[in-house]
Amino acid sequence: MLVLVRKPGESLLIGEDIELKIVDVSGDQVRIGIQAPREVTIVRKELLMVKKANEEAAAHQPVDKEKLLSFMAGFRADKEKQ
Amino acid sequence: MKLQTRDFGEIEVAAEDIIQFTMPIVGFEELKQFVMLYEEDNQQLIWLQSVENPYICFILADPSMILTDYAPTLSAEAKEALGEGEYWMGLIVVVAEKPEDMTINLKCPIVINPNKQCGIQTVLEGDYPIRRPLFGEQRR
Numbered sequence: 001m002l003v004l005v006r007k008p009g010e011s012l013l014i015g016e017d018i019e020l021k022i023v024d025v026s027g028d029q030v031r032i033g034i035q036a037p038r039e040v041t042i043v044r045k046e047l048l049m050v051k052k053a054n055e056e057a058a059a060h061q062p063v064d065k066e067k068l069l070s071f072m073a074g075f076r077a078d079k080e081k082q
Numbered sequence: 083m084k085l086q087t088r089d090f091g092e093i094e095v096a097a098e099d100i101i102q103f104t105m106p107i108v109g110f111e112e113l114k115q116f117v118m119l120y121e122e123d124n125q126q127l128i129w130l131q132s133v134e135n136p137y138i139c140f141i142l143a144d145p146s147m148i149l150t151d152y153a154p155t156l157s158a159e160a161k162e163a164l165g166e167g168e169y170w171m172g173l174i175v176v177v178a179e180k181p182e183d184m185t186i187n188l189k190c191p192i193v194i195n196p197n198k199q200c201g202i203q204t205v206l207e208g209d210y211p212i213r214r215p216l217f218g219e220q221r222r
Contacts, residue, residue, distance in 0.1 A: 050190050050205060051109035053212050058138050060177040062089040
């Protein structure tokens with residue numbers, strides 16, 4: 001991985017039309033400004049994992065609610081016994 | 083209004099029951115309106131049905147049913163999207179054939195403000211798992 005040192009207010013370019021600008025650094029947080037063509041998708045990396053989990057959650061078939069509730073009730077009874 | 087759903091057939095919902103998502107469910111950004119479906123005597127499991135897509139329905143679990151110590155702090159951004167009020171929080175369940183394979187997402191709860199009929203999915207700061215077994219370790 002290429003690692004560069006930048007100061008707030010400084011930028012770097014990826015290719016010709018993507019600019020990353022360090023807007024501000026405070027404590028352990030860095031604010032980054034991004035200038036990129038509209039067709040470039042920009043997401044926080046952890047959001048990709050969230051998206052996958054959401055898609056999996058939405059992909060279920062109709063669920064037997066009674067069965068699910070009885071599992072949960074059973075689990076809770078176990079928990080209360082402990 | 084009448085709503086077509088895959089899991090419940092045609093259901094009747096009131097306009098005031100529709101929850102507007104002011105921060106979308108990640109990956110489902112085009113879906114802005116949902117209704118919460120549950121039985122009156124059991125609100126520990128809630129079906130979050132999309133108004134716009136009959137095939138999309140999330141299953142949410144009330145965290146207090148599963149965890150004793152889940153009280154995450156919401157970001158200022160999340161609170162702003164929800165407005166003032168008392169919030170209800172639900173954890174998205176990934177349903178699987180075997181109960182021990184089911185998971186809940188502690189990192190990204192659905193938060194609803196019932197007073198304002200709006201909701202969000204938020205990504206919490208901190209070390210919360212995206213996939214935690216629903217039935218805890220003791221059943222494994």
